Amino acid sequence: xxxxxxxxxxxxxxxxxxxxxxxxxxxxxxxxxxxxxxxxxxxxxxxxxxxxxxxxxxxxxxxxxxxxxxxxxxxxxxxxxxxxxxxxxxxxxxxxxxxxxxxxxxxxxxxxxxxxxxxxxxxxxxxxxxxxxxxxxxxxxxxxxxxxxxxxxxxxxxxxxxxxxxxxxxxxxxxxxxxxxxxxxxxxxxxxxxxxxxxxxxxxxxxxxxxxxxxxxxxxxxxxxxxxxxxxxxxxxxxxxxxxxxxxxxxxxxxxxxxxxxxxxxxxxxxxxxxxxxxxxxxxxxxxxxxxxxxxxxxxxxxxxxxxxxxxxxxxxxxxxxxxxxxxxxxxxxxxxxxxxxxxxxxxxxxxxxxxxxxxxxxxxxxxx
Numbered sequence: 001x002x003x004x005x006x007x008x009x010x011x012x013x014x015x016x017x018x019x020x021x022x023x024x025x026x027x028x029x030x031x032x033x034x035x036x037x038x039x040x041x042x043x044x045x046x047x048x049x050x051x052x053x054x055x056x057x058x059x060x061x062x063x064x065x066x067x068x069x070x071x072x073x074x075x076x077x078x079x080x081x082x083x084x085x086x087x088x089x090x091x092x093x094x095x096x097x098x099x100x101x102x103x104x105x106x107x108x109x110x111x112x113x114x115x116x117x118x119x120x121x122x123x124x125x126x127x128x129x130x131x132x133x134x135x136x137x138x139x140x141x142x143x144x145x146x147x148x149x150x151x152x153x154x155x156x157x158x159x160x161x162x163x164x165x166x167x168x169x170x171x172x173x174x175x176x177x178x179x180x181x182x183x184x185x186x187x188x189x190x191x192x193x194x195x196x197x198x199x200x201x202x203x204x205x206x207x208x209x210x211x212x213x214x215x216x217x218x219x220x221x222x223x224x225x226x227x228x229x230x231x232x233x234x235x236x237x238x239x240x241x242x243x244x245x246x247x248x249x250x251x252x253x254x255x256x257x258x259x260x261x262x263x264x265x266x267x268x269x270x271x272x273x274x275x276x277x278x279x280x281x282x283x284x285x286x287x288x289x290x291x292x293x294x295x296x297x298x299x300x301x302x303x304x305x306x307x308x309x310x311x312x313x314x315x316x317x318x319x320x321x322x323x324x325x326x327x328x329x330x331x332x333x334x335x336x337x338x339x340x341x342x343x344x345x346x347x348x349x350x351x352x353x354x355x356x357x358x359x360x361x362x363x364x365x366x367x368x369x
Contacts, residue, residue: 001088002047006041006042006043010053013053014053014056018078021083028189032369037183043058045098054090057091059105062175063175064174067287069286071279072108073363074102079094099275103275109273109361113270123336125337128247128359129266129359130248130362131245132245132267135231140234140240147228151232152196154194154205163194163205174364176367184366192208203228204225215245216365226256226257298311300326300327301335304332327352340359
């Protein structure tokens with residue numbers, strides 16, 4: 001077996017292979033990676049038996065914006081092994097190579113979609129939080145308003161540019177290149193709509209699932225109009241129910257949805273693995289310190305074979321790898337949950353509890369691969 005980084009010349013062969021395994025045309029299903037104009041074949045690791053591809057995996061570079069602070073992220077996706085070649089260690093080898101690629105890309109963390117039992121052995125664990133709000137048929141039938149906003153699917157370049165500008169006003173967001181913006185929001189067979197009031201002023205934009213029953217992205221000019229915006233979409237599309245997914249850091253939108261949604265529940269935001277603990281902790285703490293004053297002090301955390309000394313002093317954070325005793329010991333899976341989950345029962349250390357969790361690890365469905 002030959003394992004190597006794919007090249008753009010491998011594009012058609014990769015598309016053919018993914019279609020064989022997943023029974024989908026990925027050029028239309030996931031255009032941000034597989035559209036011909038993007039030519040992202042070089043983001044793949046492939047396994048070949050002679051001239052035949054028998055395994056493939058995508059390592060897609062992304063950049064998470066936390067205000068003016070940036071964190072390198074990779075999306076792991078399209079993980080596939082030909083049925084005839086399974087149970088030969090191909091996936092294990094490709095996952096190991098994906099970490100080498102992530103290291104070269106200086107990624108602090110990786111995210112993927114998949115079953116926990118399949119990926120936890122590689123260090124990935126479900127974490128982060130998404131709030132899923134439900135709008136029931138009863139709520140729809142009894143909603144009254146003086147104005148139903150108009151709805152139109154986004155198709156023009158100007159609409160995409162306006163959506164792009166409003167999207168970039170968010171403080172926490174995954175970077176979406178303007179040239180690939182249309183392909184990104186149409187990935188996973190999603191559709192994008194512009195919501196306008198009777199004066200034709202833009203109220204906001206939504207990105208919905210292929211069946212139109214889930215809003216995956218919601219960008220709004222005036223948060224006070226969110227209820228009418230949601231119900232206007234429902235009325236225009238004659239929906240009997242609707243789900244709205246929000247990331248945990250979208251606190252203003254969450255508070256607004258709580259005022260009228262019939263119900264909600266919390267889901268994990270994806271499968272994550274921290275690759276570079278020093279970079280990840282420093283970046284996340286740097287962002288937290290910009291938002292609020294943190295209790296000062298030092299904590300030493302052993303993760304696998306390294307001890308990370310985390311110090312907050314004069315409202316600045318430093319993380320260093322040291323050789324000394326430590327306050328808490330974690331393995332790879334525990335560490336990811338420890339730093340990103342609200343439900344932390346691993347430690348009673350009050351200083352650490354005052355710093356955690358890092359709530360920005362919640363990524364829109366359309367940004368995943």
